[in-house]
Amino acid sequence: MTVRREGDVVWLEGACRVEEAETVVGLLGAGMRTVDLSRCQALHAAVAQVLLAFRPALRGGAGGSLPARAPAPGADRGWRSGDKRPRRR
């Protein structure tokens, strides 16, 4: 399992696969507002898309989920100002 809930925080860990997208939807739809990516190594596009759609606050770097020098999904657009932006590497 690469999706874990800890208090109000959703942790994405390791390599998040396409099947996990609905699990993340369930958690964010139920009111979780923060996603921690610091232990995430790779993010399937479907999971990244969920983050774009539900716009949780993001913690931790994009890890190796996206190519070096590239901002994490949505860093360019789609995040409300005030939300934490993923750290650039």
Place this chain on the structure above:
Amino acid sequence: MIRLLVVDDSPLVRRLLGELFRAAGDFEVAVARDGVEALEALVAFKPDVITLDVQMPRLDGISCLDRIMVERPTPVVMVSSLTGEGAAETVEALSLGAVDVVQKPGGAMSLEIGTFGPGLVETVRAAAGARIRRSHRLAERVRGLSGAAGPRTRPPRPRHPPVAAKGAAGGGEGLVLVGCSTGGPPALDALLQPLPGDFPWPIVVAQHMPRAFTGALARRLDALCELDVVEVVRPTPLQPGCVYIGRGDADVIVTRRSSGLFALGAPADPAYRWHPSADRLVDSAREVLPAANLAGVLMTGMGNDGAAAMTRLYAEGGWTAAEAEETAVVWGMPGELVRAGGARVVAPLEALADALLAAVAS
């Protein structure tokens, strides 16, 4: 040796399939170029199993199938390259008693035969052992004839008294999960048609089938049943009185959103062998509802999909039913469930609907 009759109007397909099955070692192959030749071979060659093309000259595949089922009921595997409107014809064939349908590869068949071939041989071998039941076929034929007289409407049916779900006072939501494969479409007719339109639990179906055909299957069942039958093409809130058919070549899962339960198509998970996976469907439902609010029905089909998850469901207090050996076209999946000790009820096809009604109402 299994006596196989290959019916196809393309000499290339005949040659390719002939080579494929002869190479398998346990087949004796004869060929026919069209429906008329097929009916002659039916008597002369006495095949154990037939592969039948849908589009053929003189006598098309559907009419030919109809005649085969009258003249000498024989397991038939439809080999179809038709999609779109042809999907309806193919599903029609399944309801007329064809055991299975295989979609011809879209690209270079000679190149894809390496991947496509083994599955086809396995399907035809299993079909050769299928039970083709005269009574079932006759019922289908009568329905087909009455349907031919005019536009098909929902058959009138005596109204059941309203079915009350158990635990209706609180947390009454429940769910029926159905898994089937080879021989599934007519079995779904038999299971779903007797259910009343106010059946209290939504029903989600994992029928192994190529993607091109599940839409046609849903439309056909919708016309036959009092229940509303839809294919799951987007996240769909689950409603009582509705049947949700999982889209082919993908999985179907149940999930809880803030507004309630949804059925959802999901990319086929390679961890499972058949799709839509009954195992994955049942396990997804176990995540969102207590076992007591779930009912599982496993019907005819090759392999063992659904048996493991339904066994878990039964162990947790859920209600499960397996189709009995005497009616199953292939007693693979239900057989596995029975052997694993996961079936609360083992019943012939025609008794499954009543058993389900009783279980949900009790």
Place this chain on the structure above:
Amino acid sequence: MSDDLLSAFVEEARELLEQASRDLLALEAAPADGAALEELFRGVHTLKGSAGLVGFDAMGRALHAAEDRLSEVRRGARAVDAALVEALLEVAGQAERWVEAVAAEGVVPAGEAEAADALCARLEAAAGGPVAERPAAATAAASVAWAEALRAQAPDGAGHLIAFRYVPASDSYFAGDDPVSVVRGVPDLALLRVAPAMPFGELAAYDPFACNLVLTGASRAPLAAVRAAFRFVPDQVQLVELPAIESPAPPTSGEGRARSIRVDAGRIDALAAAADDLVVAKNAVAHLVAQAAGFAPAALARGLMAAHADLDRRVGRLHEGIGRMRLVPLAPLFRRFPPVVRQIAGGLGKQVDLVIAGDGVEVDKTIVDGLYEPLLHLLRNAADHGVEPPAARRAAGKPVPAVVRLSAAPAGDEVLIELADDGGGLDMGRVRATAAARGLAAAEALEAMSDEAAADLIFRPGFSTAAAVTELSGRGVGLDAVRSRVAALGGRVEVHSARGAGTRFVIRLPVRVRLARLMMVQTGGETFGVPLETVVEATRIAPERLTPVRAGRALVWRDRAVPLVSLAGLLDMPEPAGEPDELKVMIVRSGDQLAAVSVDAFGERIEAPLRPLAGVLARVPGLLGSSLLGDGRVLMVLDVPELIG
């Protein structure tokens, strides 16, 4: 593949094709001949399967398109007409040539994709459908707004970059694709943006497995390497080469602030016309210089050429400078709209606030002048159909006064004009139903179409009819006119919509009318222009280097077999009689394929303002526009890749 499989294929195909031709002729004589139709459908279907069986994908694809059309006829969604029969006969003819090629050579011919594409397009056209839009030529140096925007963000923006825009199909996840992992495969990635393709809408019914992403980015790797990374999804990717840009010239003004003087617009127009003429005159000199080079002493010829090159550069700079003078702000145009919108809305019993932004953006005056009508049309549409009646807005929990936002923003060499309303959005169900009812696409095609693609149907001629319900215009009336007006200005328009949240039209236009670099070619005594960026090489070929292939000929060019066609043939002009000593061919890129196009003669290379075509010519496929030659003749500029189609 075994030989007897192929010979069985040939035997079967010959028989089926003969029968198909008979059926087609019977259908042409009696379009209602159901038996002929059934037999034809079955024959085409079988032959399609057989082509697939022997791995002849191109033939399979063409026949599949034919089968689709026939299937529509069987279903009653389409009638048999002369155009369809003709297109089908063409397919049968090509299939026959293919089959004979297989018979003659004992192998399935490779590289027939273009012929198949042409047939598919032909069938589509006969069906009254669109000729599929050509994917952007990857190597064209054309600036594209999204690519320019990317470059502006690139860490070292002056470098040579390959920009990509990857819009995965909505069922990508089901097909097993992971778009993020695909872009991770792009070597030397300089920049990546991931954004939703469409607004997500109601999250309660969010579909996590329907892909809704646009991935744009840029790479420093060579084009071929970037293309290779997208090899499994080539149809979902646009690639644009961004050449390294020279550092801009420092401002010449000694003072720090801009000074301005008022000049009558007519004078600027006259000056711009004079600059255009100067370009033409310069091109005439180029012609003379080339002639003089033939017999003038070498030193004189070199001097002439150097002087001409200098003239060429200076005229180019002058033309560009005047072009910049012609830039005018959009504000006067935009200011005309608020009263009009109030009036329209009032007549409809609605309250609409028009909010204007970015009207300081400057665009070529010709473009500003051409924008009034299309924008007015879109505004009417927004007020009439985009914005809901007050009661519906109240029911939806929206404030009664609707907001329509008209904005402009520069994007590289383009300007982006957006017109967005906060109304109910397009009813995609109705759009599909209307498109089906108007026969714009088959029902299955519509069902399979993404919402984005389906929304685009509203721009199709005939989407809505003149029997519109309101005194203004029915949704869609004239949207095809909007699209063609914008196209005539060198731009394009698209629509985005989110149910409940409104409709947004986006118009992209070039800021400036630009000079096109053209190569002149002659065939059949006529001269045509071909944009240089479509020509890979112009070369001469000895006839013995040609090899006959099936119905046509091919030549080997840089170790690749390239099909040869004649420009005369492409233009339906008489072929030159006799075989010349050497062939003059231009190697042209059409999508991923190369083709050799033979011409009678090459002319000089020129730069000229390219005028969009107006009137009847505007709809002629294969024509990009016209240009005025040094001697006063009008030069037709050809879109050769489209001609090859």
